[in-house]
Amino acid sequence: MSVVPHILVVDDHKEIRESVKRFLERSGMRATCAKDAREADERLSTGHFDLLVLDVMMPGESGLSLCRRLSVERDLPILMLTALGEETDRITGLETGADDYLAKPFNPRELLARIKAILRRSRQMEKHAGDFAGKRIRFGHLVFDVDKHVLVDEANNEIRLTSSDFKLLIILLKRTRLVLSREQLLEFTAGRSxxxxxxxxxxxxxxxxxxxxxxxxxxxxxxxxxxxxxxxAVNIEVLE
Structure with a gap:
């Protein structure tokens, strides 16, 4: 992660993305804007980013589609922006790999708090995952290749994990056989209550x-x- 976090803000409303950019920069972060998925791809191909703030509703490729694609292509935390009351969008966003969501209209301080929480958890997750770096972990009928973020089943089929899948699985593997509450898991994965x-x-x-x-x-x-x-609820075996 960069010393100064670099955030990519993707929203088709110029006023929103520019105001978010200014607020993040005043808060000590770097911020770059994109108006749609195509422009976001261009920014991602030429720069390094620590987190993506992504609007669900955009012309062309939707935010949900971009989130789904990026979750497979790269390990980049994603905070989705959804319309107020659109619970379906929030659930779908989490299912496609987003780390957290925030409903519009939002308080910029809440956005900043969510970003900082995700970044903090990402740093901690890098440390936890580092304990398994270079390892493969057998549990149940699966083998988990930690470095590749891939599960392999008994038929040798590969199952790719999104960034949020990976974080959740690492947390569970580190605490096998322990019961974790929803509140604990949300704190571990998103850094919020x-x-x-x-x-x-x-x-x-x-x-x-x-x-x-x-x-x-x-x-x-x-x-x-x-x-x-x-x-x-299964034992794990760390393979060489």
């Missing part, structure tokens, strides 16, 4: 289960512990 109706972690767990469970309706790897949270 859960609201009363916040389903972020449930949605992320569901997405990860679709990639690692043989039967998502009867999960055996990530167990739900009623009224408590979630648990990685």
């Amino acid at each position: 859960a609201g009363p109706l916040d389903r972020t972690i449930d949605n992320q767990i569901s997405r990860l289960r679709r990639k690692i469970e043989v039967d998502v309706l009867r999960p055996k790897i990530i167990k739900t512990v009623r009224n408590e949270g979630y648990c990685l």
